[in-house]
Amino acid sequence: MSAGLALEGVHTHIGRYHILQGVDLDAPGGLTTMLLGRNGAGKTTTLRTIMGLWRASKGRIALGDRALHSLAASDVARLGVGYAPETMAVFSDLTVKENLILGARQGPMDDRRLAWIFGFFPALRKFWLSRAGSLSGGQKQMLSIARAIVEPRELLLIDEPTKGLAPAIVGALIDCLKEIKATGVTILLVEQNFRVAAEVGDEVRVMDNGRVVHRGSMRDLAADQRLQMRLLGLSLDSHQ
Amino acid sequence: MSALDVGAALPRRKIEILPALTPLIVALVAAPFVGSASTFLTLTAAGIAMGMMIFTMASGLTLVFGMMDVLNFGHGAFIALGAYVATLVLLPLAGWSASDSVALNLAAFALAILAAAVVCGALGWLFERLIVKPVYGQHLRQILATIGGAIIAEQLIYALWGPDQIPLALPAAFRGSFVFGDTAIEKYRVLATVVGLAVFAGETLILNRTKIGLLIRAGVENREMVEALGYRIDRLFVGVFMAGSALAGLGGAMMALYRGQAHATIGAEFLVLCFIVIIIGGLGSVGGSFVASILVALIANYAGFLAPKLALVSNIVAMVVVLLWRPRGLYPVTGR
Known part of the structure; x- marks a missing residue:
């Protein structure tokens, strides 16, 4: 099973803005942890800080027993962290094949894994x-997700994969996320679509104002409409 | 069947043809005005050769600008330095250059341009570490720092070689012209065209057929994501900067041989042209720079023959027209 992720007291400043204000977060190994919260709560910043794209000004980030907070993004990736950003960030000028070749940093792409994708x-x-x-x-x-999983990873950071997608494609993505999850990889998934979160997530962490304000199981949150209303201002019923 | 082959019969990426045809269109439009076929052929061959030399100088700049987002006004210093390094090799090898042996002539030429490329590549590493690295992401400071670096380099050239032009004789085999009927084409122009095509082929091969090339193309579009995939973009930057400087040196050496002299101002003279070419071609696009170099050189040649006063502004006019048609250049690289 893949290693778990832990953030302790992580602060991130972007310019003069203090975005993450002491994030304490854990994503248990081999499980899918949903990171929910309102727009501007700091979810994307959390993923980017874990990835090393923004440097934590304070705090500790660890994948298993390996510290990530002082590493450059390339070194974080080399520890087996895959990242599919909100913007997708596919290389538009390259072909699908070339995008995946770059995702396979350690060598040629594995045909069986490619067939699986x-x-x-x-x-x-x-x-x-x-x-x-x-x-x-x-x-x-x-393609963005495929590039992140074209090699086996310890940890996957996926930012709003269903944003702006048609329902049929969302369904395919849910199936895909379940398949990836079945491989035992640790996943930290930012998702605005609560139905997707409820279907895919094992654990849930809710952020607000740059802090984690709730931790628990996704099943419990999905079953508790009052909690949903309090934390997210929504209920699962309104999304079905 | 390998999974990598699964798309063999599927649609390939399409390449736009029309921008690549612009030099041909310009030539066809100019031909009736030039009148004489021999003059037209001479002008065209000269334009292509000049375009190849400009491309050699500019292709490094487009990668540095496109990938690293660095406005390197110090690029001209490497063009000038390449010219002077060529004199350092060719002057002691004057015997080889004057020899009747084509092999010795070629060896002298090859050593001169290789030395120019290697020395400029190595100094490019120093320039990147000392001058460019501290100002990544800060365009105004880049302009100031790299112009400052270029001034220092130019003054160092004056201090080392003196302020006078240094005559540079072409190896014997490349003097004179090939004559076809009424048309005379200088031998050196043919050589310059061959070298330029080889540079283009080499760059195209590296960019499209190697993983380093893929990384460079990806880095031009999204440096951050390349890093997030586990590649050390800073090392790639240094390599690209060194290659760009080496190509500038190579182009400078070729141009100095073409002119028969080396002078420190050659860098500043061609730097503006290099910027025009990479803007017309599309920032970060080597193929675009290749087409734009030929286009600019042909237009300058035809304009110089038909309306000499217009030749002074032909590059700018060409840039304006192309940007009105394609605001991001002939072959824009996505993300720039």
């Missing part, structure tokens, strides 16, 4: 030699 993202197979820039939004999202 094609199993839930057949569009990537279809547009294998097409420019990533010519893909639809949903296909770009698939």
Whole structure:
């Protein structure tokens, strides 16, 4: 099973803004932890800080017994952390194949793993030699996630994978996330779509104003509408 | 079947043809005005050769600008330095250059341009570490720092080689012209074209067929994501900067040989042209720079023949027209 992630008292400043104000967060190994919260709560900043794209000004981040907080993004990635950002950040000028080649940093892509990815993202197979820039939004999202998992990872950081996608594609993504989860990788997933969160998540952490304000199981949160209303200002029923 | 082959029969990426045809279109438009076929061929061959030399100088700049987002006004210093390094090699090898042996002539030429590339590449490393690295992400400071670096380099050239032009004789085999009927094409222009094409082929091969090339192309578009995939972008930056400086030196040496002299101002003279070329081509696009170099050189040549006064502004006019048509250049790189 993959190692767990732990953040202790993490602060992040971006320019003069104090975004993360002492984040204490854990994502147990091998489970999918949902990171929920209102817009501007600090979810994306948390993922970027874990990834080393923004430097924590204070606090500790560890993957198992390895400290991440002082590492550059490239070194964090080399420890087996895959990242699919909110912007997808596919390389538009490169083909689907070339994007995945870059995702496979350790060497040539494994054919069996590629076949596994094609199993839930057949569009990537279809547009294998097409420019990533010519893909639809949903296909770009698939490519972004595929690039993050084209090699086995210890930890996956995925930021709002269903944002702006059609319901049919969201369904495919849910299946994909369940498949990835079944491999035992630790996943920290930011998601605004509560239905997706409820379907995929094992654990949940809710953020507000740069801090984690709730931790518990996703099942419990999904079953407690009053808690949903208090933490997120919504109820699961309104999303169904 | 390998999973990597699964897309063999699927649609490949499309390459836009029209921008690549612009030099041909310009030539076809100019031909009736030039009138004489031999003059047209001579002008065209000269334009292509000049375009190849400009491309050699500019292609490094487009990668440095496109990938590293660095406005390197010090690029001209490497062009000038390449010219002077060529004199350091060719003057002691004057015997080889004057020899009747084509092999010795070629060896002298090859050593001169290789030395220019290697020395400029090595000094490019120093320039990047000392001058460019502290100002990454700060355009105004980049301009000031790299202009400062260029001034220091130019003054160092004056201190080492003196203020006078240094005559640089072409190896014997490359003097004179090939004559086809009424058309005369200088031998050195043919050589310059061959070297420019080799540089283009080499760059295209590296950028499209190697993982380093993929990383450079990806880095031009999104440096942060390249890092997030586990690649050390700073090392890639240094390598690209060294390669860019080496190409500037190579182009400077070629240009000095073409002009028959080396002078410290050659760098500043061609720097503006290099910027025009990379803007027309699309920032970060080597293929775009290749097309733009030929386009700019052909327009300058035809304009110089047909309307000499217009030749003074032909580069700027070409840039304005291209940007009105394609605001991000002939072959824009996504993300820039």
